[in-house]
Amino acid sequence: MSSLPYARSVAQPAQPAPRRAQAALLDALFARGVKLLMVVLLVVGLALPLIAMLGKVVEVQNGLAGVWQFVSSSRFLWLLGNSVKVSLSTVALVVPLAYVFAYAMQRSWIPGKRLLRSISLLPLMAPSMLSAIALIYLFGNQGMLKSWFPDGIYGFSGILLGQAFYNFPMALMILVSALGLADARLYDASVSMGANHWKTFVNVTWPGTRYAVFAASCLVFTQTITNFGIPVVIGGDYQVLAMEAYKSVVGQQKFSEGALIGSILLVPALISFAVDAWMRRLRGSQVSSQAATYVAPRNRVRDTVLLLAAGAIALALLSLVLVAVGASLINFWPYDLSFSLRHYDFETSGGVGWLAYRNSLTLAGLTALIGTPIIFTCAYLMEKTRGGWFDGLLRLLCMLPMAVPGLVMGLGYVFFFNHPGNPLGGMYGGIALMVLCCVMRFLTPAQMTATTALRQLNDEIEAASLSLKVPLATTYWRVTVPICLPALLEVFRYLFVSSMTSVSALIFLYSPDTVLAAVAVLNLDDSGNVGAAAALASLILLTSALVSVALYLISRGLLVHTQHWRSARV
Amino acid sequence: MASIPGHISTMPLSVQGIGKSFGNLSVLSDVSLEVAAGELVCLLGPSGCGKTTLLRIIAGLERQDAGRLLIGPRDISRAHPQERDYGILFQSYALFPNLTIEQNIGYGLSTRNLLRSQIRERVAQMLELVGLTASATKYPGQLSGGQQQRVGLARALAPSPSLLLLDEPMSALDAKVREHLRQELRSLQQQLGITTVMVTHDQDEAMVMADRIAVMNQGRIEQFDTPENIYRYPATPFVANFVGHANWLDYQSVSDGRVHLGPLSLQLDKAVAGGPGRLFCRPEVLRIDNQAQASNSVAAQVKHKLFMGNRYRLTVELEQLQGQPLVADISADLGAAPLDAERVWLTFPPHGMQAFPGGAV
Structure with missing residues (x-):
């Protein structure tokens, strides 16, 4: 028999080695520490600002009567009417188009799917104002296609088209994943009973996707009604609530009015959030584990129609992007169409452009670098460890960012962190607070990505490592993180690009030194410097796209590199 | 005994009056089991009888509502999994897919106060024990199901635990491989003399491998006896029906x-x-x-x-x-x-x- 030092002899009683107790202690610290950190972040960076904003409403003059007076004023009703009208119109325009596009992606054999899909993601790579700027170049007072809009692009139609462009990818993502889940058995049954295409669609496809259509509609409505970047650029005299909230806080220092409008804008978001959660519970898991993956049969007529439709949509999206980028490279639209980089020196705009761009890079980089490990680790611990009521609280708080529009969050930050009594007030105007704001704002989708990846891992991996007396943190680092690296990179990408392009919350938080690129786009446009605004927006687009492509290549390279152990799943 | 690396400190396991409910559902009630040192005991029963829950309680992965657990003289009822002294082989083996076979086997050794050379030596011994020396640098995904099972076993045994837990270890294998591995696993267990608790719903497996079988039904142990006695003299009609044809x-x-x-x-x-x-x-x-x-x-x-x-x-x-x-x-x-x-x-x-x-x- 060999006699290794760690092998106990039969005679010795098995006493727990101190190292093992230490491992258990480390695990408890790791699990509770990260969860506690997340709760603190969510309370300070989300819950308290939200409460501060709601508290500000109380300060409206004359109390409840004042509130009533405000919401029953003809100006408020006019703004509300405008907001609702343009938001509903955007839903009516975007959701059917996105459905057709998603259908072409998931249920057809058309060529060039990857290219079409990539083009459809472009709107997410730039601030929302990019589309509005491009629309002005095309159909504005000096636009080359001005005649298409005899009544002018400024106003309802401009906002509608701009919002449609900006919201398309978000609606598309929901519908693509819904159409990706289909049970082939239902289609076989339908066809075997002699149903035609239309009947199969009505009886099988539509019931399977109508919740997603509703969810997408809610998302687009909420996004549109709370977005103010597009109305500021192209709204003209057609004013909306979100713009009013922004102006009353930033321009007129009417804080309580801003808070009141912010609270009102929270309502549709909360309602759609609650309805969505209720529906999810109602329908449970729609596709059973026995479901066979449905692959649509080839159909030349259908595929031709879908290719034309998806191609037209992609072309429209691409041309808006190209117009904005192209216009930024032209000397003086529409009088001198020669190539020029002069918009990129930002001299006429006081040189703020490059400072803002650097700040944005810093913000996006920090948000991704700090946010990714925190969000991913927290998602891991929520999936793989149990913490009783504390986990329930954390889960609830983690869903909250979904229900809070950026504008509302920004207002909350103003009221909470800018409050003279707040010891954290020193953070106001600094990059740290903006990082916190971005991590909180983009938390929920990032965490969902992480959770989806983590759920594919065997729970017994953690149990096995416990039995081997290895601390959870070690297994997380040595096993879970390497396996989940592609998902981790996706979270990183999402946080980076979202922070790079976001305006709505951050516009309330910057100081002259920390001005951000997306914010500067809005300011430049506001001061009539449309060329520079287009240039800066193009720069953001280019950066986001490059980072996305780079991360995609890294992720793919990683998959190839780790093929030897990924090929066969254990 | 020359081929068996390391000491195994054989320890009896004592399960005393374990009870467990999930919400209103009682999964285990008053389960007691005395496993002698070096013995292989099978927990046998239909799905939902509580056998896996009992194993997870012994492993510390679930916490019992009532009752005590002892490994040898030591009360582990409230101990964390890391403070208990066992190795476990899961149904899925739960091998770390991104680590090589060597790294998998050495995983539980790396956090102990061991020299690198000692770890290498121990891993080599374990590889030899399960006959996978040639596959040391491969990844789990490159091995067959039976080989993966042996890696899982080597990984569980490498730190010389005093108790081995097996959670339906054969259910992911083909029938032919299964029969062969049953005997292999059993003879390895006997060689090492390690106290073992195995969960299975396969009565043949339990018969072939166990010293004693605990037949479970609805959260209770119906009979705890040798395979012969369980088969010939079932204590209850349930046992008579569940094991063999009645x-x-x-x-x-x-x-x-x-x-x-x-x-x-x-x-x-x-x-x-x-x-x-x-x-x-x-x-x-x-x-x-x-x-x-x-x-x-x-x-x-x-x-x-x-x-x-x-x-x-x-x-x-x-x-x-x-x-x-x-x-x-x-x-x-x-x-x-x-x-x-x-x-x-x-x-x-x-x-x-x-x-x-x-x-x-």
Whole structure:
């Protein structure tokens, strides 16, 4: 028999080695520490600002009567009417188009799917104002296609088209994943009973996707009604609530009015959030584990129609992007169409452009670098460890960012962190607070990505490592993180690009030194410097796209590199 | 013993009055089990009987609501999994896919105060023990199911635990591989003399591998005994039905060592006088002849005859007890007398029958 030092002899009683107790202690610290950190972040960076904003409403003059007076004023009703009208119109325009596009992606054999899909993601790579700027170049007072809009692009139609462009990818993502889940058995049954295409669609496809259509509609409505970047650029005299909230806080220092409008804008978001959660519970898991993956049969007529439709949509999206980028490279639209980089020196705009761009890079980089490990680790611990009521609280708080529009969050930050009594007030105007704001704002989708990846891992991996007396943190680092690296990179990408392009919350938080690129786009446009605004927006687009492509290549390279152990799943 | 690396400190495991509920659902109630040092005990039962929960409680992955657990003299009832001294092999093996076989096996050694060379030596020993030295630098995904299982076992055994837990270790394997690995795993366990608790729903597996089997049903242990006793002398009708095939005949009473079934009466070895109940016997204890035997012989009709390769499985019905078909196994050896008659004589050996007082099973 060999006699290794760690092998106990039969005679010795098995006493727990101190190292093992230490491992258990480390695990408890790791699990509770990260969860506690997340709760603190969510309370300070989300819950308290939200409460501060709601508290500000109380300060409206004359109390409840004042509130009533405000919401029953003809100006408020006019703004509300405008907001609702343009938001509903955007839903009516975007959701059917996105459905057709998603259908072409998931249920057809058309060529060039990857290219079409990539083009459809472009709107997410730039601030929302990019589309509005491009629309002005095309159909504005000096636009080359001005005649298409005899009544002018400024106003309802401009906002509608701009919002449609900006919201398309978000609606598309929901519908693509819904159409990706289909049970082939239902289609076989339908066809075997002699149903035609239309009947199969009505009886099988539509019931399977109508919740997603509703969810997408809610998302687009909420996004549109709370977005103010597009109305500021192209709204003209057609004013909306979100713009009013922004102006009353930033321009007129009417804080309580801003808070009141912010609270009102929270309502549709909360309602759609609650309805969505209720529906999810109602329908449970729609596709059973026995479901066979449905692959649509080839159909030349259908595929031709879908290719034309998806191609037209992609072309429209691409041309808006190209117009904005192209216009930024032209000397003086529409009088001198020669190539020029002069918009990129930002001299006429006081040189703020490059400072803002650097700040944005810093913000996006920090948000991704700090946010990714925190969000991913927290998602891991929520999936793989149990913490009783504390986990329930954390889960609830983690869903909250979904229900809070950026504008509302920004207002909350103003009221909470800018409050003279707040010891954290020193953070106001600094990059740290903006990082916190971005991590909180983009938390929920990032965490969902992480959770989806983590759920594919065997729970017994953690149990096995416990039995081997290895601390959870070690297994997380040595096993879970390497396996989940592609998902981790996706979270990183999402946080980076979202922070790079976001305006709505951050516009309330910057100081002259920390001005951000997306914010500067809005300011430049506001001061009539449309060329520079287009240039800066193009720069953001280019950066986001490059980072996305780079991360995609890294992720793919990683998959190839780790093929030897990924090929066969254990 | 030269081929066995490291000491295994064999320790008994004592499970005392364990209870567990999930919400309103009681999964285990008052489960007690004494596993002797070096013994292999199988927890056998249908799905949902609580056997996996019991194993997870022993592993510390679930916390019991009531009862105590001891490994040797040490109370581990409240200990964290890391403070307990066991190795576990999961149904899925739960190998780390991104680590090589070597790294997998050495995983539990890396956090101990060991020199790198000691770890390497121990890993090499374990690789040799499970016969995978050639695959040391491969990844789990490149191995077959049976090889992966051996890696999982080596990984669990590498830190020399005093208790080994096996969670349905064979269920992911093909039938042929399974049979071979059963014996391999068992002989390894016997060589190491490590106390082992194994969960399975496969009665053959339990029979072949276990020193003792704990048959579980609805959160309770119905019987805890050797495989032979479990099969031959089931303690409850549930055990009789769950393990092997059971024949049942309703009886009205037992008196003077005889059981009375309507017009019939049969001699029993062990019989406690009493009221109605059900008479149990295994298919292979029944004897089939063309003539009546000295005692306990009853005329019967053959209803079906199935050829099973090594034996015939006959379905017969007693002429005087219609509606209660019995199954009898007889040898299919060519030398054995062929039974073509439809009318046969069924003999019930007194030692092979057991009377369970009471009603339905």
